Amino acid sequence: MLIFQDWYENHRSSCDCPNIHYPLTMEEVVIDQDAMTHLYRFLRRKEYSHALVVCDDQTKSMADTIICDEQMPCRFTKSLLLSDNQGDVLADEKAIVHVLIDLPADIDVMIAVGSGTIHDITRFVSYKVGLPFISFPTAPSVDGFNSMGAPIVVNKKKITFQTHAPIALFADLTILCDAPQHMVAAGFGDMLGKYTSLVDWEFGHNMANEPYCPAVARMTREALNNCVANSELIKEKDREGIRVLMTALIQSGMAMAMFGRSHPASGAEHHLSHFWEMTFIEEERKQLLHGAKVGVAAGVIADLYHNEVKDLFKRDPNSDTAFLTRLIDRIPSGEELRQFIYQAGGKATPNELGIESNLLQESIHKAHNIRDRATLLRYRNRHTLTS
Helix, strand or coil, X not given: CHHHHHHHXXXXXXXXXXXXXCCCCCCEEEEECCHHHHHHHHHHHHCCCEEEEEEECCCHHHHHHHHHCCCCCCEEEEEEECCCCCCCCCCEHHHHHHHHHHCCCCCCEEEEEECHHHHHHHHHHHHHHCCCEEEEECCCCCCCCCCCEEEEEECCEEEEEECCCCCEEEEEHHXXXXXXXXXXXXXXXXXXXXXXXXXXXXXXXXXXXXXCCHHHHHHHHHHHHHHHHCHHHHHCCCHHHHHHHHHHHXXXXXXXXXXXXXXXXXXHHHHHHHHHHHHHHHCCCCCCCHHHHHHHHHHHHHHHHHHHHHHHHHHXXXXXXXXXXXXXXXXXXXXXXXXXXXXXXXXXXXXXXXXXXXXXXXXXXXXXXXXXXCCHHHHHHHHXXXX
16 A cells, blocks of 8 residues: 555645645555455454445355455445346446345445446445445456546436545455456556547647646556556566556556546547447447457547547647647557557457447547547547538
8 A cells, every 4th residue: 555655645745736636545455466365454454344245246256255254354245236138237227226225224334346337336326325435356457446436327328426436445466367368458458548538638628728637647647658568468467467457557546536537547538438338238239348448449549639630730720730749649559559459368449349330430420529528539520510
């Protein structure tokens, strides 16, 4: 925890921008091969008496391992989330009600065991009922384990609610290294999305006066760069590579928590991802991993910005062409991003994910409406419509 805390506070104390810099609310962060022992020690120290452990069919065995161990220092109740007809667990109204029904009156802490979806459900419910929750991720697949935002599907539309971060996170390296390759690739894809989100964020700040924090941007960029520098180790699921990936995902979540918003880690690439997800829900199709969608969408957005948006700047008399071109040049080419994803064992094109050409084109033209943010995608679409 000390490493994360020092890293967080060094960035927080060095920034004099006018934004609120939220303090780190997590009491403990452990990435180790014996994370369960640390979890039990934390539960004992906090004197919790009854925990609700939230899991699904994929993580049920891990939840059983945690709660059946003789070291488990408190009583537990298990909430097993059910899959839909496509075999997916969605963070939607049904899942939220399911957990609420399973929630005994004397629960004093909740534990999310599993993926980002399980964390979003646990985060939302725990916030609404006024309980703390603990994160126990089982794969390095997403950067939202320790964020404050909970993306929830309401009436088949995805809405992000600001809730709270976990009070502690325990990630077991042995478990993470055993995660399927496509989930590791998804986490890496989620990190690659920071190339485009950081550029969109700076564009929105300069062109639409959206709030911006240089320290938070540095935090996110450091996490991204460290992840990319160790891509070979991540590809091999080397223990150190998985540690680096999980650390980067947590640091990205911490950056969002310090800023209080998702801007540093969520730009047009996330808007495409959300558009595809909502379309799949509407059409009752099997869902794709969030990070897998984000990584592919980052490649699409990179191509769009390099090949189209740069030319739009040149025709726009109101744009600072030189500055905006330099901004886009920070993003690797779409092909470079796709090669990174392939190296990590993931799928890198919309077609490989099952995103048809007509859905891709519709998302490019409409996804900017999902959030009220001044992304370069929104600039491109509005400029194209008026030119």
